Amino acid sequence: MATVPTSQLQTLLEAARSAANSEGRRQTEEAVFKALLDSTVYAHVPHGPVPPGRIRFVQFVRPDNQQTVLPFFSDRKQAEEASALKVGIVAMSGRRLFELTQGATLMLNPNLDRVALYPPEISALLAGRPLGFFTQEKLQQDETVGACPPTISTETLVLALRALFTREPAVRAGYMVEVHRGANDAEVFLLLVLIVMPESEERLVHLTTLELNSLSPPPDLPVTMTCVTPNEPLLDICHHGIQFYGT
Incomplete structure (x- = not known):
C-alpha cells in the first residue's frame, strides 16, 4: 500500500x-x-x-x-x-x-x-541504498586548468571501476586526471574520461555513479566524469593523467 x-x-x-x-x-x-x-x-x-x-x-x-x-x-x-x-x-x-x-x-x-x-x-x-548524484564535466576549450596524475590513493576506486567496465563492453578505455582550476587552483577534483559507445553513455554514467556512491571509504577528492566516443579525438587533458582501463 x-x-x-x-x-x-x-x-x-x-x-x-x-x-x-x-x-x-x-x-x-x-x-x-x-x-x-x-x-x-x-x-x-x-x-x-x-x-x-x-x-x-x-x-x-x-x-x-x-x-x-x-x-x-x-x-x-x-x-x-x-x-x-x-x-x-x-x-x-x-x-x-x-x-x-x-x-x-x-x-x-x-x-x-x-x-x-x-x-x-x-x-x-x-535495498534502501542511495543512487548518488551524477554530473558530467564539460571543460571549456579556452579554459586554462592545471592537470596531473592523481596525487591521492586511487587503488580502491580503480579496482571498482575496472570490475564494472569489465562487465560493460561498451567501455573502450578509461582515464583519470587530477584537475586544479579556479582562483589559485583552489578547486581540485578527479576527472574520469570514459571512451564509450554513444548509445551506452547514459547507462555508463548512471552505473559509474552508483559504483562511486558504494565505495567505502569514498575518494579523498570529488569525482566527476565526461564521455568521449571512440570516433572522437582523445582529450588533451588525458595525456596529463593516467589510463587505468583499456588499451
Whole structure:
C-alpha cells in the first residue's frame, strides 16, 4: 500500500525540476527516489486477457539510443495522456512495480522528466541504498586548468571501476586526471574520461555513479566524469593523467 500522497511526490518532482544548482538537485533527486518506493505509480499494460498470476507491461524503444525501456508515471493524468487509449493502466506502489520488473530498464515520466533507472539502480533502491548524484564535466576549450596524475590513493576506486567496465563492453578505455582550476587552483577534483559507445553513455554514467556512491571509504577528492566516443579525438587533458582501463 502506498503511503506517500501523490501531491507530496509531485511537490518533490517539481523541486527537482527547478533546482538552481547541483547540490539542490542532488538533495531533491534523493528525496524523489525514496518517495517513489512508497508512492502510487502508474504503468501501461496491454489490452486483452492475461494468464492468471502474471502481469505484462508495455515497453518502448527509445529513439535516442535504441534501448528498450518500461515507462511509468507519477500521476494518472500523465499515464492516460501517454496511453492515447491504446493500452490499459495499472496502479501500484513504486516498490511493487520495481519488484515485478527487476531486470528491466524503467523510465519515469518519459514525456516530462525522462529519468532512466537501470537494473542495478532498481536493486539499490529496493535495498534502501542511495543512487548518488551524477554530473558530467564539460571543460571549456579556452579554459586554462592545471592537470596531473592523481596525487591521492586511487587503488580502491580503480579496482571498482575496472570490475564494472569489465562487465560493460561498451567501455573502450578509461582515464583519470587530477584537475586544479579556479582562483589559485583552489578547486581540485578527479576527472574520469570514459571512451564509450554513444548509445551506452547514459547507462555508463548512471552505473559509474552508483559504483562511486558504494565505495567505502569514498575518494579523498570529488569525482566527476565526461564521455568521449571512440570516433572522437582523445582529450588533451588525458595525456596529463593516467589510463587505468583499456588499451
